[in-house]
Amino acid sequence: MNVRPRPVAAEPVIPEGPSVRATCATYDLCVCRAASPAWTPPSDTAFDLQRPAHVVPARRIVFRENELNDAVPVICEGWAASIVMLSDGSRQILSFLLPGDLVSTALLFQSQTHCLVEAITEVRYRTFTHSELKASLFHNPGFFEKVSKAWLEEKARLDQLIVDLGRRTAEERIARLILGLQQRLARRGMVQPESMEMDFPLRQHHIADAVGLTPVHVSKVLSEFRRSGILKISDRSLTIVEPAGFRRIAHMR
Amino acid sequence: MNVRPRPVAAEPVIPEGPSVRATCATYDLCVCRAASPAWTPPSDTAFDLQRPAHVVPARRIVFRENELNDAVPVICEGWAASIVMLSDGSRQILSFLLPGDLVSTALLFQSQTHCLVEAITEVRYRTFTHSELKASLFHNPGFFEKVSKAWLEEKARLDQLIVDLGRRTAEERIARLILGLQQRLARRGMVQPESMEMDFPLRQHHIADAVGLTPVHVSKVLSEFRRSGILKISDRSLTIVEPAGFRRIAHMR
DNA sequence: CGGTGTCTTGAATACCATCAAGTCTTGTGG
DNA sequence: CCACAAGACTTGATGGTATTCAAGACACCG
Numbered sequence: 001m002n003v004r005p006r007p008v009a010a011e012p013v014i015p016e017g018p019s020v021r022a023t024c025a026t027y028d029l030c031v032c033r034a035a036s037p038a039w040t041p042p043s044d045t046a047f048d049l050q051r052p053a054h055v056v057p058a059r060r061i062v063f064r065e066n067e068l069n070d071a072v073p074v075i076c077e078g079w080a081a082s083i084v085m086l087s088d089g090s091r092q093i094l095s096f097l098l099p100g101d102l103v104s105t106a107l108l109f110q111s112q113t114h115c116l117v118e119a120i121t122e123v124r125y126r127t128f129t130h131s132e133l134k135a136s137l138f139h140n141p142g143f144f145e146k147v148s149k150a151w152l153e154e155k156a157r158l159d160q161l162i163v164d165l166g167r168r169t170a171e172e173r174i175a176r177l178i179l180g181l182q183q184r185l186a187r188r189g190m191v192q193p194e195s196m197e198m199d200f201p202l203r204q205h206h207i208a209d210a211v212g213l214t215p216v217h218v219s220k221v222l223s224e225f226r227r228s229g230i231l232k233i234s235d236r237s238l239t240i241v242e243p244a245g246f247r248r249i250a251h252m253r
Numbered sequence: 254m255n256v257r258p259r260p261v262a263a264e265p266v267i268p269e270g271p272s273v274r275a276t277c278a279t280y281d282l283c284v285c286r287a288a289s290p291a292w293t294p295p296s297d298t299a300f301d302l303q304r305p306a307h308v309v310p311a312r313r314i315v316f317r318e319n320e321l322n323d324a325v326p327v328i329c330e331g332w333a334a335s336i337v338m339l340s341d342g343s344r345q346i347l348s349f350l351l352p353g354d355l356v357s358t359a360l361l362f363q364s365q366t367h368c369l370v371e372a373i374t375e376v377r378y379r380t381f382t383h384s385e386l387k388a389s390l391f392h393n394p395g396f397f398e399k400v401s402k403a404w405l406e407e408k409a410r411l412d413q414l415i416v417d418l419g420r421r422t423a424e425e426r427i428a429r430l431i432l433g434l435q436q437r438l439a440r441r442g443m444v445q446p447e448s449m450e451m452d453f454p455l456r457q458h459h460i461a462d463a464v465g466l467t468p469v470h471v472s473k474v475l476s477e478f479r480r481s482g483i484l485k486i487s488d489r490s491l492t493i494v495e496p497a498g499f500r501r502i503a504h505m506r
Numbered sequence: 507c508g509g510t511g512t513c514t515t516g517a518a519t520a521c522c523a524t525c526a527a528g529t530c531t532t533g534t535g536g
Numbered sequence: 537c538c539a540c541a542a543g544a545c546t547t548g549a550t551g552g553t554a555t556t557c558a559a560g561a562c563a564c565c566g
Contacts, residue, residue: 312511456511456512456513457512457513458512468512468513469513469514469515472512472513472514472515473514473515475513476513476514476515
């Protein structure tokens with residue numbers, strides 16, 4: 001069932017990019033700035049931005065299950081996915097990670113994960129340590145608020161996914177996935193305000209692994225969406241041509 | 254699809270039971286004792302046990318979506334389920350709540366939920382307030398540890414459910430649900446050590462709503478489990494007759 | 507005693523998976 | 537830069553798993 005070859009692990013390189021700050025700063029959590037114990041809102045010189053970023057090429061594994069030793073990664077640029085592998089090679093994607101995302105808030109409290117993280121596009125990320133983040137949690141009330149808000153959002157997304165997988169049709173699942181991604185990207189200013197166009201680097205097998213279908217069936221559903229003029233997909237870019245109709249499909253039942 | 258009549262809301266009565274302490278104290282989180290700011294490990298007189306418990310009869314709603322005002326409920330006795338309702342009347346159960354369970358750790362950080370809680374058996378529960386729990390979180394390091402542990406478990410269960418719904422067959426899902434419940438009950442000392450027998454108040458429609466199937470199909474799968482001698486179910490009680498074989502079914506692929 | 511809730515079983519159907527073949531794109535090494 | 541391999545997507549045919557529909561048995565309760 002839906003088996004794909006396993007990508008090899010990546011060895012983290014350590015270069016430094018120019019536009020990291022802008023990308024990272026867009027996100028609510030703002031770990032890159034807020035995690036510093038000495039952080040104050042007006043300050044712009046948080047110590048974390050000076051720390052080097054790791055870069056992983058597309059389709060490589062960022063880290064495996066239980067491979068994390070005390071490191072908490074935050075995505076600075078690019079798309080990734082956290083994935084549970086099954087013993088027959090099939091996979092379930094728990095969540096897509098966008099710029100600014102903590103891999104999971106659970107990592108603040110344990111250093112092991114039962115899922116692996118794989119880069120979808122080239123990914124640039126930074127890591128923090130348990131100890132420094134946990135310290136911030138206690139000494140920086142603003143950071144505590146942001147973490148609990150991040151947890152609430154993570155929980156809401158997991159709950160929604162459970163409902164989708166348990167009680168919705170293939171069309172509904174796919175439509176809801178795309179709408180959810182669009183909303184998250186919009187909050188980051190990554191959707192064209194007028195055309196509603198957005199970068200969409202996901203392969204169809206990513207969609208399949210996220211919504212519990214096969215790539216073949218995803219292809220058929222997407223083709224139907226395009227044929228009916230609701231979506232436009234081309235060249236790793238996606239446009240929701242008829243938002244109202246698309247939302248109707250997604251919210252059905 | 255799998256529509257059932259909506260139970261009416263319950264008006265909380267306020268009696269006091271005798272064996273609440275023993276039941277509540279079994280759980281890891283131990284909110285009933287640990288939430289008190291003045292709590293110390295040897296102490297046995299936490300103020301929360303003096304607070305009255307609410308009782309809800311089986312099949313009634315404990316509280317609805319967004320009906321919670323600053324109250325954080327903890328189950329003291331009985332089984333409940335947190336449920337997402339869809340507009341066509343179908344339902345998805347996010348989790349079963351057992352004695353000692355917080356409805357969700359998310360309630361520590363927000364007072365609204367997108368799901369409702371329904372009693373499966375008669376349920377006895379107590380409520381705490383945001384403010385007192387949040388205060389304990391900061392002033393009682395032991396409580397903070399327990400909450401983060403509870404949350405890690407909650408997250409692990411959600412992740413597992415996603416994998417089950419997305420990538421496993423009906424038989425696997427049902428077997429894994431039963432095994433998961435058995436493990437949780439065992440930790441509470443609610444499974445007969447020898448016979449592996451346990452109380453099992455779930456109706457088949459509960460199982461169906463938890464694993465994303467129809468009650469009809471659940472009936473067929475369970476009948477097959479019984480016919481092959483793996484399970485014994487009778488009179489709201491369940492025994493895993495062949496644990497090894499059952500685990501093999503559950504962990505398949 | 508009817509009413510409701512629960513469970514079972516069989517038949518027909520729907521949805522999605524699997525299998526397979528083919529096109530097109532992307533990436534890589536000679 | 538081209539040739540070849542691998543990955544990505546499409547489409548049709550076929551099959552399996554789970555749903556839907558329906559009818560009946562059984563228990564419990566007011």
